[in-house]
Amino acid sequence: TSPTEVTEHYLKRITRLDSQIQAFLRTNPAALEEARQVERRMAAGEDLPLAGVPIALKDNICTRGLETTCASRMLEHFVPPYSATVAQRLCSAGAVILGKTNLDEFAMGSSTEFSAFGPTRNPWDLGRVPGGSSGGSAAAVAADLAPLALGSDTGGSVRQPAALCGVYGFKPTYGRVSRYGLVAFASSLDQIGPLGRSVRDVALLMDVIGSYDRMDSTSLEAQPHFTAALEAHPQGFTIGIVKEAIQVGNTEGVVKALERFREVLEGQGVRFVEVSIPSLEYALATYYLVCTSEASSNLARYDGTLYGLRVEGADITETMMKTRAAGFGPEVKRRILMGTFALSSGYYDAYYGRALRARARLKADFEMAFAQADVLLTPTSPFPAFPLGAKLEDPIAMYLSDIDTVAINLVGLPALSIPAGFESGLPVGVQLVGKALEDERLFTLANAFE
Numbered sequence: 001t002s003p004t005e006v007t008e009h010y011l012k013r014i015t016r017l018d019s020q021i022q023a024f025l026r027t028n029p030a031a032l033e034e035a036r037q038v039e040r041r042m043a044a045g046e047d048l049p050l051a052g053v054p055i056a057l058k059d060n061i062c063t064r065g066l067e068t069t070c071a072s073r074m075l076e077h078f079v080p081p082y083s084a085t086v087a088q089r090l091c092s093a094g095a096v097i098l099g100k101t102n103l104d105e106f107a108m109g110s111s112t113e114f115s116a117f118g119p120t121r122n123p124w125d126l127g128r129v130p131g132g133s134s135g136g137s138a139a140a141v142a143a144d145l146a147p148l149a150l151g152s153d154t155g156g157s158v159r160q161p162a163a164l165c166g167v168y169g170f171k172p173t174y175g176r177v178s179r180y181g182l183v184a185f186a187s188s189l190d191q192i193g194p195l196g197r198s199v200r201d202v203a204l205l206m207d208v209i210g211s212y213d214r215m216d217s218t219s220l221e222a223q224p225h226f227t228a229a230l231e232a233h234p235q236g237f238t239i240g241i242v243k244e245a246i247q248v249g250n251t252e253g254v255v256k257a258l259e260r261f262r263e264v265l266e267g268q269g270v271r272f273v274e275v276s277i278p279s280l281e282y283a284l285a286t287y288y289l290v291c292t293s294e295a296s297s298n299l300a301r302y303d304g305t306l307y308g309l310r311v312e313g314a315d316i317t318e319t320m321m322k323t324r325a326a327g328f329g330p331e332v333k334r335r336i337l338m339g340t341f342a343l344s345s346g347y348y349d350a351y352y353g354r355a356l357r358a359r360a361r362l363k364a365d366f367e368m369a370f371a372q373a374d375v376l377l378t379p380t381s382p383f384p385a386f387p388l389g390a391k392l393e394d395p396i397a398m399y400l401s402d403i404d405t406v407a408i409n410l411v412g413l414p415a416l417s418i419p420a421g422f423e424s425g426l427p428v429g430v431q432l433v434g435k436a437l438e439d440e441r442l443f444t445l446a447n448a449f450e
């Protein structure tokens, strides 16, 4: 099959099935033309690692000439003048951008219900959420509306929807994938990450996007060796089960998935020990202070003067107020208010300052745990997909969905969510966490489980 045929196949599937799932906000009108161009490059003998592979991008990743909205009224008709580094690299590798996927507005949320353009549904049960905020990307891959997708992960937004949709989702070490062209939410936590239905698919994608980029000042100089890591054997590895993450609050299916993962890998010569991260209980509170503080600063740019929505008022102040009132949805407003409060003078030390100290403590605790183990194991989410609407009116309940993922972003480590079982017909995932820059090791282990 040729790139054009494959692209056509996926566009047809989207037309036929996506009205029920709503994973995509829009398809790429140039997709078939891009596929034809890939064919010409193949005919010219170019070596293209992703020749003709269609890929879905979360709609907070900038694509030149193709709307990028962050699922917000604020950017509803915004067409970026440039492409994100990841989009450029995918195209150079011969991939075809199929379309842009739904998300919680500005990637703030855990269910994709905070999209200004309506929720995405979980392909395993259309009455349930796909997780979030990269719910569109996860649902697209799970329903085979795209073989591969990219999401962004600030506090779990690639891994948690991957778990809830039964696919693989990877958050690289902070700095391994360029953030250039990713619309900023919380810059010290944001990372772009791949979703796919097999370890190999995700590894292939990482080999294409996971190297140094001078356009991102936090980019690291490391070469990606993800597909090569699939050839390695996990014998002799030690996995640390994080005590605090398995003690309470997980559903039976999640507990069983962890047990099954352990059994399979023990059978391959992997050793398991119990480790402790005492400060893990503060991670969620710390995360919601850090991410809201950074978001309040990052989102100050949407004021009606530069780009995006503009609602005219009597003077510039009123224009800004009206624009922001009309452009942002309820969750984004809540985050901006919380972050502005945490950063305000008089409260800074009590909130943001303490959050930074807690973040440093968490980092030290992870280092201690890694003195006893090469890789750590936790659930990805304490429960499988929940019904639409179940947590919409209760922000704290929604935030608790992130209990297993947010700590990883605070300490910048790589983590992979692996589909590891089912509970009442719904997929359940487990999470492997690696040392900084030892991302590839997680793929060796996941491959041995698969």
Ligand code: GLN
Residues within 6 Å of the ligand: 107, 108, 109, 110, 132, 133, 152, 153, 154, 155, 156, 157, 158, 185, 291, 402
């Ligand atoms: N669900 C988390 C939040 O709402 C994580 C979001 C993300 O990773 N983008 O902040």
